[in-house]
Amino acid sequence: MPTLFEPTHAGDLKLANRIVMAPLTRNRSPKAIPPDIAQTYYAQRASAGLLITEATAISHQGQGYSDVPGLYGTEQLDSWKKVTQAVHGRGGKIVVQLWHVGRVSHNDLQPDGGKPVAPSAVTAKTKTVLIKDGVPAFVDTSEPRALDAVELPGIVHAYQAAARNAVETAGFDGVEIHGANGYLLDQFLKDGSNQRTDDYGGSIENRARLLLEATRAVADAIGGGKTGIRLSPVTPANDAKDSDPQPLFDYVIKQLATLNLAYIHIIEGATGGPRVIDDRPFDYAALKAAYRSAGGKGAWMVNNGYDKALAEKAVADGADLVAFGRPYIANPDLVERLKANAPFNTPDKTTFYGGREKGYTDYPMLSN
Template sequence: MSNLLFEPYTLGPYTLKNRMVMAPLTRSRAGQPGNIPTALNALYYAQRASAGLIISEATQVSQQAQGYAWTPGIHTLDQVIGWRSVTDAVHRANGLIFMQLWHVGRISHPALQPDGQLPVAPSAIPASGMAFIANERGEGEMVPFVIPRALATDEMPYIVKQYTQGASNALKAGFDGVEIHAANGYLLDQFLNTSSNRRTDEYGGPVENRVRLLMEVVDAVCKTWGAQRVGIRLSPLGTFNDMGDDHPEELFGYIAEQLNRFNLAYLHIVEPEIARDIATKAYDPRGRAIMKLIRDNYRGTLIVCGGFDHAKAMACLAEKRADLVAFGRLFLANPDLPERFRQTAELNRPDESTYYGGGAKGYVDYPTLKQLRGKEPMPLFNEVEKS
């Protein structure tokens, strides 16, 4: 079997040097105050520029869109400038990077919202679980989700405008493209799924209504960037953040067909085969079938993400189930993941205790093969953190 992972791939106007994508990973390390990317973030992304494509961590398009402490935004000038330092660093390392545009909807808390307002959602249905906020002492704290405010019909253009402004700011910040986050139980996904959307207006009920906001956002962002530099992420059968749909095959088959009219850079799918039933923890048996449905219905580039290692990724590409494969935790702990795969070298193990928040530890201190072998020095992390 030829190693398709290392073949170049044409993605819109770009030629990727391999078919390995760094998946978006929330790390909660934006500079404070202001949720502004720093030199530490620039180093983190530049270290991983050997990926064919980097997709940035989810980035809130407005203050209303924020759902977690210390996550970066793209709605202020300082944030644009901070992100520009990141994209410049990635480009100097010969990498490509798309920004993931994010609105969390109900997965937030008044402590994160402008003027302490309620988070917004398609319907006033709270998610179970806890929000991660920064308390008055500046420490991370888990607090229960609140009942969100249902958006009025006439507010939908304002939601679309947030994505449009975020997309425009990402362009100014030097990104190579953008990915619209419509997965994992955040705002656009909340509109898609019947578990969270009980609306009776033109944004609720039948599939074509629940998909309406997503399509309006895609259309608006494509007008800013050009469709060939816009991707979208979906999570069929996903249950994270209390998601679920009565007829997911109909929903995601319809979305895949509708996206064809845009000629996007790609469709990015969180592997439905890894979706588990919340109560039984059993894998959803519909996973393989719904993935095939999307592959059959969508005519563009397909990225798949979720639990892939070297062997599984090669098999996925060989069987033409996807065109590119995204890796999350493996890239988190192995900045030189493509080279490690080429050499079938041992991988660093990720330190779960450092996933969210903190500084250089567990972020930019994972060694590359060359560093382990003494061929490259380790960065001066303390100096980076001060800059």
């Protein structure tokens, strides 16, 4: 029977164990450039089987929060290259999460102060983070504009270019497409945010079109074996909702099965919240079965509120990888702590977003 700590693989990625560091937004990248201390932050956590970076914008238009990193400028790529070198120097594997926030943004963060973009001109009932004078503040998102169909090939190209830059220039082992949590690709998927009447709205097939086009473009650029994707069928994050998610995601997962992806990353329930949402029932076992029956061979990664016992059970029940999120903020040596059944450090929530070393690279390790 497989165990949490044994080596495995996800597509082309050979992993030291089945423990994954989930993406964690930390808002420490002014001008969208990862700071030098990001090298230490990620290298400290390199004992994970796989590190997934904080969500990283594929374009200026894709930015939705202050001081989050990007992949669309030379300085950004140069900084990320130092991060990947630091992780590889510790024997780790790291992929970058490709992000376009869509409507979850603010005019102040957009090119020339323009409106955020979305499938439809429906404002998200959520907040974003603006940092002014070093102080983060949660503010309402701005009213978006609906993307014209002629703009969509450019967005697909931006995903592809970001993936190619990530692997060929910055040295990442692969990428994860962020198709979850109410951001752009998820906004197109779900009928609560997609009110289009063209080829990208209405039917399940149409609403899934942009996500599938972007994923195919990325896989074509860097190889399916270096491409993962993150999905969240029922999370309410960022005002995301679909009236009938099971057939929607069953369709999506069957299409993804044909692309020979490295892994499928599934958020079970509400991101950072309950694993079961009473008014949003969903059968994750059926979703995985649909993927496998359609020929999908990528690793199946589960995420949301896992502790060691739940993770071990998930692996015993057939999960290939288990992602841990917030525990990694305060416990850079999480793998070692899980192995030793050691206590966890307590995170300082006041330093989650923004700042520098404090609450970022200064948590003690067991060996300290």
